[in-house]
Amino acid sequence: MDGVGRSLVRYWRSALPLVIVLWSVSGAASGATTPDTVTPEPPSPPSNVAAEDRSNDAGGSVVISWTKSADDGGGKESVVEYLVLRSTSLAGEFQQIGSVRSGVAQFVDQNSIDGTPYFYMVRASDGVSLSLPEVSEAASSSAQWFHTGRTNILVAGALLSFLVLLFIRKAKRGEELYIRPIAGLEAVDEAVGRATEMGKPIMYVPGIMDMDDIQTIASMIILGRVARKAAEYETALLVPTSRSLVMSAAQETVKEAYLDAGRPDAFDADRIRYLTDDQFGYAAGVDGLMLREVPGAIFYMGAFYAESLILAETGHSTGAIQIAGTAMPSQLPFFVTACDYTLIGEELFAASAYLSKEPLLLGSLKGQDWGKAISIAILVGGVILVSFGMSKIVEWLTTR
Amino acid sequence: MSIVERLEKLDRRLIFVLILLAVVIPLVRPIGFKIEVSEPVQQLYEAIESLNPGSRVIISCDYDPSTMPEIYPMNQALARHCFSRDLKIVGMGLWPQGVPLGQASMEQAAEEYGKSYGVDYVNLGFKAGGIVVVSSVAENIPATYPQDYAGRPVSELPIMDGVRNFDNIELIISLSAGDPGVREWVMIGQGRYGKTVGAGVTAVSAPAFYPYLQAGQLVGMMGGMKGAAEYEILMEGTGTASRGMDAQSVAHGLIIFFILFANFFYLVGRRKMPWKR
């Protein structure tokens, strides 16, 4: 509608008064006859055209809205589109800045200069003739310094950040931060004990992701605990890894654990081996190791994907006790049904914070716990309020 | 070795053969179970039906061939549905492997409904960066995509006339097999710009998006091959998804039988020999 449309509009605007006079005269003169030569009647105009600055933006845009013309979706059903024109003064020359299809009652003018007032005209068109113009009040765009619709996120973000930083500082100062005993960790100790009774080795599978995945880091901390127990009980510890970086980190952790347990001589670096980066190749390699070594206890701690099935199944067939821990939602169902105990999602991180007492982990865990406490309070209080018809809290939480 | 142990030690390759048969036989001899349409799929269908002709729909292909059996039929059904309602499709992909799949679906549907590239549909190709790509598209589409997937300047394509950012887009649909995908489109598209967002996801990720459906962040969703088959029913055509549903039924029946059968012996065994574990 661009080239042809503009010339059409210019022609109509200049010839409009003449046409109206002719049309009304010819209509009146011809009386009741329905001459087929008369020009088709233009569609009725849209009504209450309003223009206002788009709020909460970087300026430069004005939102124009109107009620659809009577002939759009009703009446003569003749409206094909709406033309939107703009001028800096009522008497000035209106320039077309865009058009929208029928059925739409809004247009956004995206290149207005902030501070300058504009008048917007909207005209319904049936492809041939244009409706009478409807003009809005003056409106000018401006940029806002604060997005009022997002105060709830600002409050929530500031509160959570304050809590996390507060507890990190407390942990750094060595204050005693209570974390409930994690059932999974007792199961870890029991499994190592059971494997020692049966005189079988222990296998620790640290997942298939690299050291930049937070689950692998948590896994290394739990490996330290398992290694210390294995050193005390003098049980062999096998750690097949799928990343070379994870292998070196695991060797570091296990050596340190053996030192802590006073058994540096029992540390054997070749039991901690890198197999392959490939997902299924690694699973096949670990399965082979399981069937050869027949471990008494197997630990799966870290990030796992679809290969968790292959590992847990073979582990189950060797009769070993299996303890798993991962934050991968898609793999948790398989570990829960195939293993004897599973650390679910955040329990993996809680266990590593519980064991390491590392201020960063401990502090953020406590900060997040407070975040959960607040969420529970809002949920309980909110549902009660809403049940009694007071839904102000819902508005506070809504982001616009 | 007791029956329980012998059954448990059954060679896994026998089970592989059983599952293969459970899939192949119904494919060769279809049974023709009836498919029910679930509510999330109906809502997505309604969302497209309610658009005025000429509206623009973003279909973002955030998946790859490994999930084609579930998502490609959705892509085809959506392209046919949009063209049947004279909607314009703006195709793109947050995964590079999704771009040719989106292109193939749109071309196939365009042939059927007489639509032409550059006028009724466009394929803007792939950009790396996931959530950052979505927010760049929200702000300024031509600046983020100066050229389409094959290198043609976007300014030459009529479909992109007057298209500047999300204000000119009526509906966003993400066909996603993981990250980046539906989550990024909901977080930016719906969360910051209030656009209507629909989804077509793999069965693996479907359960995790039900909170988005309930909170109204997603207007509708197709989950897995079953979701695709339901959409094909709504489009009155039996595409590849509905064809696979018989095999899906039989395979599910077999796996449920495995679980019940093995657990029956497991629970019986455990009661008789409590000390075993």
Add this chain to the structure above:
Amino acid sequence: METIGIWLASLLTICILTFLYKDNPLYKFAEHLFVGISAAYWAAYSFHNILRPNLIQPLFIEGDLRFVVALALGIMMLMRLAPRAGWLSRWPLAFIVGTYSGYYFITYLQTNAVEQVRATLIPFVQVVSWRVFFRDPGLMTFLNAIAVPVMVIGVITGIIYFFFSREHKGVFGGLAKTGIWFLMVAFGASFGYTVMARISLLIGRMLFILRDWLGVIS
């Protein structure tokens, strides 16, 4: 050309399926072929869909000097391949990690936390659905009536299970126990859907082999 393609695809499919028997050279061959092709695929799309339109075009052709910084950061990223200059790659990495951390702080807080809490605030007793249940008692009407209470209790007790500052004992332990039951239903749903997904993928492959390759079915 078409039939060669079909045969090539079918042979590669068989190579991968041999892994079911045991890990073997055929599988390793196909696997490494796959890794090589997907790496080159990413490289080709990186150039055609990103480097040319979003870097070469604005910087070298339109002379928009703001993109010099992006190019510099990009090259510094590649420095990691050079043994000595590896530390340079920390600058672009810091830019990437900083940017998406800024995004995730807001988007996860708004879409996955605040919005989810807001959407759970629904009147506990849905009078309408209870009235429907009493008029026509049945399983489905009952389930629809208890739907909202189930949802609200499930969300609250689910979060309580992941609360680590109080021991799971007494009433609090009971709430956490209820929470784990809801989590188990959610895991059951994920389990069922994941099985469904895996089967669909196999169906897709068998459809290809039976129809496109062997032509057993139409």
Add this chain to the structure above:
Amino acid sequence: MKKQIPLLITFVAGMVMLVQYFIPHRPFSEVYRLFNQWYLVVAVFAMILGIGNLIKIHSVRLRRRGSGWQYSIVLLCSLGVMGVAGLGWGIERGGFFDYLYWNMYYPLSSTMFALLAFFVASASYRAFRARTAEATLLLASAILVMLGRVPLGNYLWDRLPLLGDWIMSYPNMAGQRAIMIGIALGVVSTSLRIILGIERTYLAGR
């Protein structure tokens, strides 16, 4: 110096994204758009780095005849052929690159994941046990959902699809939402620590 500047970059990039969300006014919106454009370019170089790493590892293994070096030849050749086809003749439909995509990449990628159907089937028989009350509830819910999602369920009992939908829309939704909120709080706190520079593990490994 090597650690301070990266931490400063992380802080500036993170704060721009945070502040722009709350303050839409001019300077921040411009910087926000500029950082987005830069991000698209730098993110692609991160991918190219990944490819470069892959080439480096396998060419080293080839030179030193490390274990499985023959497969490294396969990898490097396929990478070369596909790369030259893509960069040289373009990625449009119908080209040689497209041909390799549909006849090599597509079958390899989809069959790789089709393997999982076999593994889930054998695990269903050999590993999934109702060993605890929770595991029993999990398996029961899984069976109900699996039956509800396929026409077979509808054939057995016409209410099964409705029951399956109810489980998905209410109890499952509640459990997923609780997990989602927990993870969201974790991600927000990790992002905060990264932006403020008190979490540096992402720099450590380099």
